[in-house]
Amino acid sequence: xSKLFSPLVLRGITLPNRIAVAPMCQYSAQDGFANDWHMVHxxxxxxxxxxxxxxxxxxxxxxxxxxxxxxxxxxxxxxVPLRRITQFIAQQGAVPGIQLAHAGRKASVTxxxxxxxxxxxxxxxxxxxxxxxxxxxxxxxxPLAISAAQIADVVQAFVDAAxxxxxxxxxVIEVHAAHGYLLxxxxxPISNVRTDEYGGSFENRTRFVMExxxxxxxxxPAELPMFVRVSATDWVEGGWSADETVxxxxxxxxxxxxxxxxxxGGNVATAEIPVGPGYQTQFxxxxxxxxxxxxxxxxxxxxxxxxxxxLRTGQADLVLLARELLRDPNWxxxxxxxxxxxxxxxxxxxxxTSRKMPIRPSINYGDD
Numbered sequence: 001x002s003k004l005f006s007p008l009v010l011r012g013i014t015l016p017n018r019i020a021v022a023p024m025c026q027y028s029a030q031d032g033f034a035n036d037w038h039m040v041h042x043x044x045x046x047x048x049x050x051x052x053x054x055x056x057x058x059x060x061x062x063x064x065x066x067x068x069x070x071x072x073x074x075x076x077x078x079x080v081p082l083r084r085i086t087q088f089i090a091q092q093g094a095v096p097g098i099q100l101a102h103a104g105r106k107a108s109v110t111x112x113x114x115x116x117x118x119x120x121x122x123x124x125x126x127x128x129x130x131x132x133x134x135x136x137x138x139x140x141x142x143p144l145a146i147s148a149a150q151i152a153d154v155v156q157a158f159v160d161a162a163x164x165x166x167x168x169x170x171x172v173i174e175v176h177a178a179h180g181y182l183l184x185x186x187x188x189p190i191s192n193v194r195t196d197e198y199g200g201s202f203e204n205r206t207r208f209v210m211e212x213x214x215x216x217x218x219x220x221p222a223e224l225p226m227f228v229r230v231s232a233t234d235w236v237e238g239g240w241s242a243d244e245t246v247x248x249x250x251x252x253x254x255x256x257x258x259x260x261x262x263x264x265g266g267n268v269a270t271a272e273i274p275v276g277p278g279y280q281t282q283f284x285x286x287x288x289x290x291x292x293x294x295x296x297x298x299x300x301x302x303x304x305x306x307x308x309x310x311l312r313t314g315q316a317d318l319v320l321l322a323r324e325l326l327r328d329p330n331w332x333x334x335x336x337x338x339x340x341x342x343x344x345x346x347x348x349x350x351x352x353t354s355r356k357m358p359i360r361p362s363i364n365y366g367d368d
Contacts, residue, residue: 002341003311004304008051008318010258010294012223013171015095015318017343018311019332020052021045022298022320023099023174023229025066027111032059032072034081042085045325046094047346049332052318053089055082057101057176060161061154063127064102064182067111068120073100073161079168086169093344097172099229100161100216102154104182105131105143105191131185132192132199132208138269151198151208154182158212159219166221173220174227175212179266183209184231187248188240188267206248210255217256225258227296232264232283235271242283249291260287261296261320276300278310285315296320304335 008015021042028037038055046053059065059072072078086096108126109119119141120126130150131143146154158175165173177183185191186208192199198207213228220226232245249260262284265273273279280299288295297316301307307319325331336343337353345353 002308002336002339004308004319004339005336005341005343010172010225013095013225015051016093017049017051017332018318019050019307019335020097020296020318020320021050021054021325022322023054023056023176024322024326025056025070027067027069029069029071032062032065032070032074032078034071034078034085038071039085039088043088043092044329046089046092047349048325048328048330049336049343049345050094050321050325051332052095052097052172054097054099054172054174054320055085055170057099057103057181058161060100060102060157063107063129064104064154064157065107066103066181067109068125069111073098073164073168074157076164079164082165082168082170090169090171092346095171096169097174097227098165098168098170099174099176100158100165101176102157102182103129104146104185105129105135105137105140106180109140131182132194135191135193137180137191137267145194148196148198151211155208155211155215159215162216162219166224172225172227173216174229174261175209175216176229177209177212178229178231178261178263180231180268181266183212184240184267187230187244188234190234190236190239190268202244202247206251209248210251213252213255213257226256227259227261228252228257229261229263231266232262232280232287234267235265235273236268239268239271242286245283246286246290249287249293249295253291253293257293259294259296259318260291261298261318262287262316263298277302278306281310281315284310288314288316294318298322304338307335308339 284297298320
């Protein structure tokens with residue numbers, strides 16, 4: 001029996017397998033609205049057999065977008081186009097999930113493929129950004145230090161976004177506290193030099209993310225699971241550490257979080273990261289075993305046998321694939337064949353499986 005293709009039960013939701021589409025920004029929205037690109041991109045991964053399809057980092061306020069082209073969920077008008085996609089994903093037997101995000105000091109920048117990289121000028125459509133402290137990221141425009149009152153507003157924005165996500169048909173929600181975005185910026189001493197109740201000690205630096213997590217968990221239906229994505233380490237001396245990640249994950253468990261999605265880096269542009277196959281699974285394993293909470297592994301997971309090994313050896317409970325699913329939307333279907341696991345193919349694609357359906361001469365099967 002393949003562990004990769006075994007179901008994962010989280011509260012009242014059962015993922016049909018343990019393959020998740022990691023949140024991947026598409027930078028293809030206008031005013032935050034999902035469109036046909038998102039339908040085809042996300043829908044094809046559901047058709048391709050992923051058990052959980054996570055939408056990209058979706059801004060809880062307009063100012064929290066990484067780029068002007070990010071998805072948004074800061075107003076009710078965003079619900080209907082999102083619901084169109086979640087309904088299609090569910091029809092394919094997959095579970096739709098969404099990552100709620102605020103980019104903080106890394107907001108208001110150009111898309112990765114734009115000619116001029118960096119912050120967008122205020123007179124060119126950019127906006128003022130906020131962070132825990134007035135410290136810029138890698139040459140970006142310096143942020144304004146967010147006030148305690150503004151922090152409370154952001155917490156409420158996450159709650160409001162979660163309520164909209166439920167109306168839009170999402171069954172899993174993830175709070176984005178990784179990759180150098182706002183909540184991670186508060187966690188890390190590299191970007192947080194505050195002297196109030198949100199800076200300094202571990203308790204203070206984790207206060208903001210715990211306020212968000214606690215408030216969202218209370219607003220999100222009790223029968224639906226909630227994830228948090230964290231960067232396990234900044235990969236630099238004096239930054240956020242793996243030990244702190246374990247300690248924070250224990251707090252998440254007590255607050256009702258169901259799974260911690262473990263990534264790393266993103267807050268220090270010059271960090272030397274030892275990228276390689278499964279380079280972050282060590283952190284997922286620590287969180288699972290030391291914090292006593294299910295974990296998700298992500299990062300350079302490309303081969304079915306590799307994903308199977310991660311799960312069989314207890315390093316994580318879920319694997320999240322990103323670039324490999326960009327290269328091959330049908331990776332789960334191919335992985336099932338390689339691992340000799342049973343997983344349903346869409347009937348429209350059944351004649352492409354190794355277990356070919358019989359073809360009657362009287363029926364025209366197109367280009368078969």
